[in-house]
Amino acid sequence: MDLLLNHFWEFTITGLAFGAVYALIALGYTLVYGVLRLINFAHSEVFMWGSFASVWVLTALGASKASGVGVVGFLVIGFAAAMVTSALVALGLEFVAYRPLRKRNSPPLIALISAIGASFVLSEAMGLRDKPFKWFGLDTDLASYVGRPREASPLPLNIDTVRLFRVFDYRVSNIDLIVLGSAIVMMVILDQFVKRSRLGRGIRAVAQDPEAAALMGVNRDRVIRLTFVIGGAMAGAAAMMYLLKIGVTRYNAGFLLGVKAFTAAVLGGIGNLRGALLGGFVLGVAESYGSAIFGSNWKDVVAFTLLVIILLFRPTGLLGESLGKARA
């Protein structure tokens, strides 16, 4: 407890930074759930692929030697690589794992089974990446270049942590600022997009009443593709932020993060965009405080206990359900 009180702002800001990552991933869960009533279990792997994409692209471009303004450029490239890859993976996922089921009107449990299967395929495909290279005797070269996927692959970008300014007792670093800043930018863009654009209105319409939306000329399949792309891009951004904060990724990095992000979505009220953001930040901060009080080993336990407690007292989450009804 003393630890928390003495370093209150440090834990708060770290918590917010992790919360931003959770929130961005949670957006993907919430969007898809709002439109399809489906838990996109494989969303965590979309995130993982994004993280590898930015590691590989930055390695290939020799980002580790960069300094000064170059770092900023590589940072942007890293974000772009992760976002594009994640969006594409999400789109492919929708096409292979969910669309055939939708055409058959499968019950939700079956869709979830397919999602679990897809999640396995995506994470194991990354884990087994070295296999085909081994046939050509290239696996060691590749490993020395980008690392092995079953071990930690580091982000090849040297950003010195600079303490910029103080918030009470904590000196906020440039990384905190990049992570929080880019998260907020993403969120504002998404919020405005869903609120104002024609496609955004389509998303809300399908979420509220798919049949009526179809009658009004909204192309449901297109809207669904769009939600997967947006959710994927957000997960990609989160992947880059995660790399900045943690520094490494693994083929199974997505799983725990995905479960937590889903927790965040449920916490805020699944299907509700602003709820996902709120849930993400609440979860991040709660986890951070929890690790201060009980020790960092218990961080994850705190997160899940919080989920159970919230569901117990407020089954529809903090802000309530429904993408359509929420203003976002």
Next chain:
Amino acid sequence: MPDTTPGTTPGSTPDPEQHDTAKETRGTRVDDDTVLGPDTEATPDTSVDISVEEVADLPKGKMLEVEDVTLRFGGVTALDGVSFHINTGEILGLIGPNGAGKTTCFNVMTGVYQPTSGGVRFMGEPLGKRQKFQITKLGIARTFQNIRLFHNMTALENVLVGADAHHSTGMFSALLRLPKHHAEESEGMDRAYELLKFMGLDKRADELARNLPYGDQRRLEIARALATNPKLLCLDEPAAGFNPAEKARLMELIQSIRDQGYTVLLIEHDMKLVMGVTDRIVVLEFGKKIAEGLPAEIQDNPAVIAAYLGVDEDAS
């Protein structure tokens, strides 16, 4: 509850006229016969005794009282100060145009919704915050406007689930096959077959609910509700989707259910139909009660006529 007419087959309904109508109206459904087996001809056998002790000899007077019930969803007032009562042994019709709040009223009575204000008394006791299954065990059973059978269970199993409402076999009785398990299983079986026979479904006992023809599904829902031994049977548009002849036969069936001692609350928006079978009628419109009385009185009530004016009576 012995079967009073052993060997009765579905074809032996006493009323020949009714039988003729049946043939006539079912002529269009030959497809069912060929596909779903030779015994589609489902004729209720109303001579089967389906009465139960729990329901017999109930005190006369008000069985269920709806007292000034108001229900709001956000800004919408679905029910606005509705009060009426049901007497033991009668068939009460609850009618009104679409969206008048009839089903909502059912939902309040069966514990699906908690009223915003007011309350429901059953056998003199307020229902309070009782859960749905507890209310069923007290003796209120219902059917649904949109059929909600357990589709992947057989007709027999559907009725057995209803009969289980007054059983108490738990895990241990089932695991150890205690006498209670056997007693309740055979009681449930007897009751279920009795009801299936009454409804004319006994030949289809082993078919999956979802493979039954539409009309049989509707009757199976009634059988399932009756299996819970209800003091009050609430039927939510049981004749929806029926043609006039089928509707008429269903109404006769409902009357014979009442004649065996059950009290019936019937939702229907086809006014003509209700006039013939009900003892009293309550009319709702826009969540308010606009009239209550004997069928003859309701027929001449200007408010009711106004409410129904322009409403196509066969809109179902």
Next chain:
Amino acid sequence: MNAVSSFFHGIGDRFRALPRWAKIVLAIAAAVIVYLLPIINPPLITTTDSDFGAVLFLCALYALVAIGLNIVIGYAGLLDLGYIGFFAIGAFTVGVLGSAHAKLPLLLCIPIAMVVTLVSGIVLGAPTLRVRGDYLAIVTLGFGEIVRLILVNADSLTGGSRGISNIPTPPNLDLFGIPHLVWDGFVAKVDLSNQTRFLQFGVTDSIPYYWLALTLVFIVLFLDWRMQNSRVGRAWEATREDEDAAELMGVPTFRFKLLAFATGAAIGGLSGALFATKQQFINPDNFTILYSVLFVAMVVVGGQGNRWGVVVAAALLTWAPEKFRFLADARFLLFGLALMALAIFRPQGLMPPRRSVRAKKADEVAPDQIDAEGVARA
């Protein structure tokens, strides 16, 4: 794949048509063969890369797990993605009480493990079974992970990541030895130098553990059948079909869901205890969340709600990777692909329960007529 289910149902139909005495004789013969599998060591089926007895033990163990999870998923329709949590709790209860902190005999540890898992099932289920179905999946997934994290972190109780060793074995009853068969091509010979002691539990021979696990499978199957063919089973099925309607027909759905969840948990605990006594050494790494998903896969592949289906699927999915070792690396990848294919092409599982096969048959002929009528009348 239809051939698979019709093959098995064909067997089922012929079996049912037999006279009673023939049924009993056949059932006993089949049981004896299954019991003697590791002794017979049949060519083609036996595993060359790993101990066949140990593989068969795992098959029986996971069959037990699948039966338990089938109650939760197949009967009651609750998607439990944290079943490994109960398995782990069962194993560690035996470890803690039998070795780490006390020296209770195994036969006492196992019932305690089942009670502990039962209670943990109730504690987890009571708050979460009230929420909607798909939340349950995530909450249970989280639970499975929490259990593992607690096992790793609660050093003083569970030995942390070092785990617990010297877990007690079942009491021995050393009566006689059974020589194994060895095969030269398709010619069998009795190998007197290689005998399994009846019944000597130890590290060297897995076969007695296989017999123990198999016996438990049969007992649990019997109890499972009794549960399903009763008011309890009907209540589960009704709840799965339409929870609101079930409630309005007088089924206390929450209570029955909790019963299914807790029963499943207790069987998971039993399996975990069995695992612990066979391994004699456990650590938290034995209980990663991947296993939860594997267990769900067994139930779904087997056909939710069909107890024999899930038993066969569990055994197959355990045996196949051991038999085809060269695929071991790609095991989870193949699993994922199989699940996706299954969801698309055969959502009811390889061997769905009889009832849905019957329904499907009727559907294949009738849907047009029913639909046309439904529309015409609506």
